Structure formats: structure tokens, C-alpha cells
Amino acid sequence: MDKNKINMAYSKFVENRLPKTKFFPSLLWAFLVGGLICCIGQGISDALVAIFPSLSKDNVQAYTLIILIFLASFLTGLGVYDRIGAFAGAGSIVPITGFSNSIASPAVEFKNEGLIFGLCVKMFSVAGPVIVTGIVSSMLVGLIYYIVGLL
Amino acid sequence: MIKKIGDNTIRFTLPPKIISGYAIVGPKEGQSPLAKYFDYILKNDAFNEKTYEKAERKMLEQAISGAIDKANLLATDIDILLSGDLLNQIISASFSARQIQTSFIGMFGACSTMTESLAVGACLIDGECANRVACATCSHFSTAERQFRFPLELGCQRPPTAQWTVTGAGCSIVSREGTGHNITHVTFGKVIDFGINDMNNMGAAMAPAAADTLKNLFKDTNTSPGDYDLIITGDLGKLGSEIMVDLMENYGYKMGENYADCGQMIFSNTQKSFMGGSGCGCSASVMNSYVLSKLDSGEYKKVILMSTGALVSTTSTQQGETIPGIAHAVIVEKGNK
Numbered sequence: 038m039d040k041n042k043i044n045m046a047y048s049k050f051v052e053n054r055l056p057k058t059k060f061f062p063s064l065l066w067a068f069l070v071g072g073l074i075c076c077i078g079q080g081i082s083d084a085l086v087a088i089f090p091s092l093s094k095d096n097v098q099a100y101t102l103i104i105l106i107f108l109a110s111f112l113t114g115l116g117v118y119d120r121i122g123a124f125a126g127a128g129s130i131v132p133i134t135g136f137s138n139s140i141a142s143p144a145v146e147f148k149n150e151g152l153i154f155g156l157c158v159k160m161f162s163v164a165g166p167v168i169v170t171g172i173v174s175s176m177l178v179g180l181i182y183y184i185v186g187l188l
Numbered sequence: 189m190i191k192k193i194g195d196n197t198i199r200f201t202l203p204p205k206i207i208s209g210y211a212i213v214g215p216k217e218g219q220s221p222l223a224k225y226f227d228y229i230l231k232n233d234a235f236n237e238k239t240y241e242k243a244e245r246k247m248l249e250q251a252i253s254g255a256i257d258k259a260n261l262l263a264t265d266i267d268i269l270l271s272g273d274l275l276n277q278i279i280s281a282s283f284s285a286r287q288i289q290t291s292f293i294g295m296f297g298a299c300s301t302m303t304e305s306l307a308v309g310a311c312l313i314d315g316e317c318a319n320r321v322a323c324a325t326c327s328h329f330s331t332a333e334r335q336f337r338f339p340l341e342l343g344c345q346r347p348p349t350a351q352w353t354v355t356g357a358g359c360s361i362v363s364r365e366g367t368g369h370n371i372t373h374v375t376f377g378k379v380i381d382f383g384i385n386d387m388n389n390m391g392a393a394m395a396p397a398a399a400d401t402l403k404n405l406f407k408d409t410n411t412s413p414g415d416y417d418l419i420i421t422g423d424l425g426k427l428g429s430e431i432m433v434d435l436m437e438n439y440g441y442k443m444g445e446n447y448a449d450c451g452q453m454i455f456s457n458t459q460k461s462f463m464g465g466s467g468c469g470c471s472a473s474v475m476n477s478y479v480l481s482k483l484d485s486g487e488y489k490k491v492i493l494m495s496t497g498a499l500v501s502t503t504s505t506q507q508g509e510t511i512p513g514i515a516h517a518v519i520v521e522k523g524n525k
Contacts, residue, residue, distance in 0.1 A: 044382055050431075051392040118343045119341045122344055130344065142338075146340060
């Protein structure tokens with residue numbers, strides 16, 4: 038048998054034995070924690086409106102995001118966020134708190150390598166692709182928007 | 189006289205002896221079922237150091253000096269230190285060697301470094317190139333995570349096939365003279381690659397190499413699994429062990445109750461370590477504590493130690509390369525200790 042066939046047979050053999058991710062509990066936890074984070078966001082937003090009635094809607098949104106980002110970074114620094122993430126999965130990655138965690142965690146991790154080459158350089162090692170995708174896709178959408186506007 | 193028997197095995201005429209062993213582990217490993225066998229358990233995994241790299245180094249230094257102390261020797265009695273670890277440029281080993289001023293040979297066999305250095309050390313002694321050698325290795329969960337995976341505080345999930353890098357270090361002193369357990373044979377492994385490219389499934393990547401080395405050992409020494417009291421692999425984990433047992437059956441060897449895996453032993457089922465422990469420190473800490481003490485007590489008379497390594501690099505994996513594996517085996521027989 039040639040090498041490729043052996044490798045294919047082995048991959049298939051391994052695949053059959055792989056332990057499966059338990060979908061139902063994973064989905065349930067992601068839903069509950071993700072939902073809870075959104076509820077907390079809504080709560081912050083409502084509280085802001087109640088305390089500062091003069092704030093514009095845009096400002097309320099911005100302050101809510103800033104508070105959520107701060108809370109997630111704070112919990113990352115305390116070493117709590119990764120424990121939430123371990124069972125919540127996408128539930129705590131997808132909201133903006135996950136993005137905050139993905140920037141704060143390498144910053145904490147690599148601060149020993151120095152302020153510039155450690156903290157600043159590595160800070161975006163996880164979140165970098167997200168930012169690039171965001172910029173590229175908004176550029177494409179903008180371009181389409183512009184072309185459609187010309188017609 | 190050539191000491192090589194068969195294709196891959198070396199038989200020693202005057203077996204080098206393991207005269208002492210020292211194992212040090214982190215706090216999580218300290219809660220394991222094997223806790224009572226370890227020489228020292230860290231209270232915090234930073235070991236009162238500023239960085240985890242320094243903590244790893246300090247563990248290795250303590251393991252080496254601890255093993256030397258247990259053998260009632262001085263550092264100057266050691267001719268050669270053979271040591272390696274998982275970090276880039278094996279910094280833990282070479283920086284520890286800076287403290288322990290003796291001839292140093294840096295070893296790299298990924299997680300197979302423990303038996304690799306034992307095997308090379310035994311050869312050096314049998315070849316009359318040294319009287320006493322120290323064979324040591326270490327790993328640390330937090331240094332391995334940042335080098336191979338993600339920052340510690342990142343809230344991501346591990347796949348069920350993942351393994352947990354052991355925080356620990358171990359050192360064996362191998363000597364021509366003195367009382368200890370005899371290294372009778374060593375089998376150096378071949379690099380085997382069956383095309384696994386999942387960094388989170390090291391067990392499956394290493395299992396074919398482990399099975400190959402074990403098969404060669406049985407063939408060269410004309411023995412079978414039943415002839416040993418314990419056959420222990422390094423860090424195949426649950427999935428990797430099962431695969432290896434199946435592969436061995438294909439080769440015509442039935443593995444029995446005497447087969448165990450350090451990775452599966454070092455954590456209890458409630459410790460959330462997925463498939464089990466991994467890393468150089470996994471086999472180093474279990475072999476230098478549990479296995480040696482069972483040989484001391486006479487419960488085991490003849491054992492096979494086989495650390496297994498996945499020769500993985502983040503660069504090669506990102507470039508789409510597969511993960512080659514390696515395993516080196518050492519046969520140890522109870523001596524009069």
C-alpha cells in the first residue's frame with residue numbers, strides 16, 4: 038500500500054474513534070450565557086436611560102458598549118472570563134465581551150516580554166483577524182453601496 | 189562486540205543502573221491519585237517566580253539537584269547532564285544547565301525526552317564514556333499553552349480530544365556503579381507520520397510511532413507483552429492509548445492489564461483534563477516517582493518505559509504539515525535496592 042492510502046485509512050480509523058462534542062449541553066450553555074450577557078447589556082442601557090434622561094440614544098449605546106467591554110476586560114484580568122468561556126463557548130465569544138477578552142488576554146499573557154514587543158505587538162494576535170475581516174468587509178459593502186448609488 | 193540486537197534495540201552487557209529519581213509537580217497534578225508518590229508538590233504554579241518560564245526552569249533545577257541529593261552525590265559527581273524540554277531552543281534545560289556546572293547535552297524529542305535521555309545516558313555509561321549521568325526533563329502548562337496554543341485567559345473551548353500539559357519535572361541519575369534498577373535494553377524509535385494534522389489530537393499522531401517502537405522492541409528481544417509487569421507509555425492519553433492497543437493487535441501483540449499510560453494516570457477523571465496529561469513532565473514525573481517506587485517495593489520486576497513525542501511546531505502546522513511522532517523505549521529490571 039502506498040503512503041497516501043495508509044494515511045487515509047488511518048485518518049478514517051481515527052475519525053471513527055473521536056469523542057464527539059455533546060451538542061445539546063454546548064448549545065444550551067451558549068444560549069443561556071450569551072442571552073444573559075445580552076440581558077446585562079439591556080439592563081445597563083435601561084439604567085443609563087433612567088439615570089441620565091438627557092443622553093441621546095447613540096450615546097446610551099456607546100456607553101453600554103464601553104461598560105460591557107470594561108467588565109469583560111476586568112473579568113479577564115481577574116482570571117474569571119476564561120472559566121466562563123470554557124463552558125459557554127460561543128455564548129461568551131460572540132458578544133462584544135468576547136472581543137474584549139480576546140484583546141485583554143494576550144495583553145496580560147505577553148506583558149512579561151515588555152511593553153512594546155510583548156503587550157503592544159501581541160495584543161491583537163487573537164483579535165487581529167476579526168479586525169481585518171471587519172475592515173475588508175465594510176470596505177466591500179461601502180463599494181457596493183457606492184456603485185448602487187451611482188445607478 | 190556490537191551491542192545492537194535486531195534492528196532497533198541495544199542490549200547492555202553490564203546494565204547501567206537508575207540509582208535515584210526525583211519528581212516535582214504542579215498543584216493540579218498534586219491532587220492526582222499519584223500525589224503520594226511525588227517528591228515535591230508546588231503550592232502555586234508560578235513557583236514564586238515572575239514568569240512561568242522561570243518557574244519551569246526552577247522546577248527542573250530542583251528535580252536535578254533533588255535526584256543528586258537522593259543518590260548521596262554532589263553535582264560534581266555527575267559527568268554529563270542530558271536534558272531537554274518543550275520550549276523553543278530548549279531554554280529550560282540549557283538555562284538550568286547554566287546553574288549546574290557540568291557537561292551538558294541538550295536533548296529534544298518533544299514529550300519523549302525522558303526516555304530519550306535515559307536511553308542515550310545508558311548508552312554513554314555502557315560505552316564507558318561516563319560514570320554517572322543525570323537525565324532530566326520538564327514541562328509547564330502555562331508555558332506550553334502560550335507557545336503552542338492561546339493565551340491562558342482567552343475564553344475559548346478545547347475540543348474533546350485535547351490533552352492537558354503537565355506542570356512537572358523529573359530527573360533520574362544513571363550510574364555504572366551503586367545500587368539501583370537495571371536498564372537492560374533500550375529501543376530507539378523511528379519518526380513515524382500517519383498524516384494526522386490536528387494539533388488538538390496528539391494522541392492519534394503519536395500512537396503509530398509508539399506501536400512501531402513497541403513492536404520492534406518485542407521482535408528484537410523476542411519477548412511479548414505478558415513478559416513484563418508494566419508497560420507504560422508517556423502521554424498518549426485515552427484516545428491515543430486505545431489506538432495504540434488496536435495497532436498492536438494488528439501487529440499480533442495483545443496488550444493486557446499490564447499496560448498503562450502516564451497521561452491517563454496523572455489526572456483523575458474529575459480534573460477536566462480531557463484525554464489526559466501530556467508534555468515532557470508527564471512521563472518524567474510519573475516514571476521517576478510511581479514506577480521507581482513500585483520497582484523499589486518489588487511489586488514490579490520488569491517494566492518498559494516508553495515516552496512518546498509529537499514532533500510538532502506551530503510554524504509547520506500552520507503551513508499545513510502533518511505531525512510526525514516518535515517513541516523511545518527503555519526496559520528496566522528491578523535491581524537490589
